[in-house]
Amino acid sequence: YPPCNEFDIYPQVLQLGNFYEAQSTQIDARLKSCSTNHALLNLVCKHAAQYFEQPNGLFRWRSNLLEPLEALILNSPLEALIAHLTAMSKHYLQLKDGYPDLMVINNGQVHFEEVKAPGDKLR
Numbered sequence: 001y002p003p004c005n006e007f008d009i010y011p012q013v014l015q016l017g018n019f020y021e022a023q024s025t026q027i028d029a030r031l032k033s034c035s036t037n038h039a040l041l042n043l044v045c046k047h048a049a050q051y052f053e054q055p056n057g058l059f060r061w062r063s064n065l066l067e068p069l070e071a072l073i074l075n076s077p078l079e080a081l082i083a084h085l086t087a088m089s090k091h092y093l094q095l096k097d098g099y100p101d102l103m104v105i106n107n108g109q110v111h112f113e114e115v116k117a118p119g120d121k122l123r
Contacts, residue, residue, distance in 0.1 A: 020090040027089050031082050040081060041073045072103060075110045 013019040020027060034040035048061040073081060088095050100112035 014092045017091070017093060019092060020086075023089070027086070031085060034078070034082065037074050037076070037078050037081075040078065041070060044069055044073065068103060071105055072110060075105050075108055 011019075013022050030043065034043055045066065048066055051061050053062060101115040102113040104111045104113060
């Protein structure tokens with residue numbers, strides 16, 4: 001699949017909604033290899049190092065992105081993380097927006113909080 005260009009916001013497979021269909025074998029194998037939260041964190045860090053500061057149409061890996069990802073991965077149920085990553089690979093356009101503003105970790109439990117301006121609505 002061709003990479004995104006300066007006119008594309010997202011890679012074509014995400015725009016067309018066939019990313020999982022096109023890459024299901026690799027996606028499933030990578031996620032299955034993450035049998036622990038630390039293994040998932042290692043996979044994320046590997047990709048962050050490989051693509052550090054390179055825009056890819058979705059986001060730019062940078063050092064301040066790893067700390068909250070580490071907190072999320074190490075304090076969340078692995079099954080929930082794998083399920084959400086799988087769902088995002090299948091339905092990215094429907095799941096890319098609407099995430100809470102704040103992540104709070106209390107006694108090893110992850111909670112999310114939404115901060116809204118007056119008149120703003122939850123999505």
